[in-house]
Amino acid sequence: MQSADPAVREMLDEARRRGVETVWDRYAAQLPQCGFGELGVCCRNCMQGPCRVSPFDDGPARGVCGATADTMVARNLVRAIAAGTAAHSGHAKHLAHTLKKSVQGKAPDYPVRDEAKLRAVAARQGLEADGVPAAELAARMAEAALANFSEGEEPLAWTTATVTAGRVQAWEKLGVLPVGIDSIISEIMHRTHLGVDADAVNLLLGGVACAVADYTGCHLGTDLADILFGTPQPVVSEANMGVLKADQVNIALHGHNPVLSEVIVQVARQMEDEAKAAGAAGINLVGVCCTGNEVLMRHGIPPATHSISQELPMLTGALDAMVVDYQCVYPSLVGVAECTGTKIITTMGMARITGATHVDFEEENAAAGARQIIRLAIEAFGARRGRPVQIPQYKSQVVAGFSVEAIVAALSKLDAADPLKPVIDNIVAGNIQGVCLFAGCNNVKVPQDENYLVMARELAARDVLLLATGCGAGAYARHGYLTPEAVGEYAGPGLKAVLTAVGEANGLGGPLPLVLHMGSCVDNSRAVDLAVAVANRLGVDTAQLPVVASAPEFKTEKAVAIGTWAVACGLPTHLGLVPPVLGSATVTGLLTGGIKDLLGGYFIVETDPVKAAEKLFAAIQERRRGLNL
Ligand code: BF8
DSSP states (O other): OOBSOHHHHHHHHHHHHHTOOOHHHHHHHHOSOOHHHHHTOEEOSSTTOOEEOOSSTTSOSBOTTOOBHHHHHHHHHHHHHHHHHHHHHHHHHHHHHHHHHHHTTSOTTOOOOOHHHHHHHHHHTTOOOTTOOHHHHHHHHHHHHHTTTSOOSSOOHHHHTTSOHHHHHHHHHHTOOOSOHHHHHHHHHHHTSTTSOOOHHHHHHHHHHHHHHHHHHHHHHHHHHHHHHOOOOOEEEEESGGGOOTTSEEEEEEESOHHHHHHHHHHHHHTHHHHHHTTOSOEEEEEEHHHHHHHHHHHOOOEEEOGGGTTGGGGGSOEEEEEEOSSSOOTTHHHHHHHHTOEEEEOOTTOOOTTSEEOOOOGGGHHHHHHHHHHHHHHHHHHHTTSOOOOOOOOEEEEEOOOHHHHHHHHHTTOSSOTTHHHHHHHHHTSSOEEEEEOOOOOTTSOBTHHHHHHHHHHHHTTEEEEEEHHHHHHHHHTTOSSHHHHHHHOOHHHHHHHHHHHHHTTOSSOOOSEEEEESSTTHHHHHHHHHHHHHHHTSOGGGSSEEEEETTOOSHHHHHHHHHHHHTTOEEEESSOOTTTTOHHHHHIIIIIHHHHHSOEEEEOSOHHHHHHHHHHHHHHHHHHTTO
């Protein structure tokens, strides 16, 4: 099975029928993949290479420079963390500049939409806010955010203000508190250059420091997006390819940064008449990947698909344009679009694809850019009018929008004075055994979504509260797990009772959804905020909580960075694929064992989803025992 999603399977049949190549075909063409690369013992860091060392006794044990398997594996891993950090924090830096342009009056389409969040973040960050007008405070916020990027003398303000005191101490002791996001990325590139750091343990500690910077970048990304675009509140929508509409101009918003898509959402509403004049019934925006998550969370825009199936909505023949910003956007989209007539529109100067239509996006002229993009889509609709379409008739109801603010507001209906108390009481009583955050991607190496679905069922039945972000949340959206109905189907009695009590206190007449969608991948920071709030309320560290994380189908370097900071935050963290580290027993041992003594968190590598759920549940039980629960 290539995918657990029936819409994806239907479109894969269509792709085969039409001879359209997809990610699954290209993966098959790569097999067998390089065994050295799989083990992490391939080095291309200098021009004397590529070198590879043999995991057995039958080949060279060192690269040309003398680097051992331990050095190579550690260097490759921390370079992946640095790349992931660059991506997340680049997204955050972009938003900081948008906020700056907004307060300078250069970006009229970007008013500060959430002054309450602006003031809450300012208070947390110790910015003087009393009596300061919102515009002035936003200017200070933009500067304070940007100060996290260059090299300072103190640990990053956004790191130390957002985690427990216990974490700050643990990170300080280990020397993994970064003093600049860009500077630690740069340092990692330096120390992984030929002839610099050749000690695997030291390299990995550098990788942890970079991952803490990645966490910080993610948190900045979430905070700034909320300030600019609003903090998500629960929203009802639908998911999967059945959200495409044959008679409308269908536009997919794909990538990560909501800076452009936010304006497209606003402008599309004003351009309905133009679409109707072209013979369409309207404009239908849909999401793909994390830009899709962002606009789902804030506007209820329905996601069409995620991650490895991003090529397939085009095969319906109904997708008129796919607008992309950056990250996780397959360059293959252009080839598929040639067969289907979809316009692939790149929008960021640093993320162009040969063969795509490029509309350069600038905050200064955002609405004009958005109009230009939507007109291209309307034109494409005109060209496909009358042609038959094949839209898979699969879609699921979705309840999303669970920011921490939204969760706390929902809980405060049970206890206004102490909103976290109902959760804590239920954890203590065992109705909720623990919490699992599902994060990360789909990966063509495993049947799409399957690990997510199996693990959610296994853990929900054991009364584990489930949170999700990124394409993991997308998987749950497309399979109906973000619904109250899924609670009846899969939740154990304790979890069901708690979700029902909160839902009923909020007038839903039933439970909250089985899985709480917290947003895009940068929004994993929201899950940390929740854990930190609970830990602080209990007077413990996040490394003591019965909270675990899982990336059952991870793919990107960003996911490697997130997984590493989840461990740094003290969480037992499951990986559903084997990362390229087995070439070094030292690195493998440290990541899955030794690191626990240093950080509390550690990696659990398990490719079988049933066993993975068992191992995570065992980790939760260990934590409960540690708290005498
Ligand atoms: O940041 S989950 S495939 S889309 S990396 Fe990419 Fe992975 Fe999806 Fe979002 Ni996250």
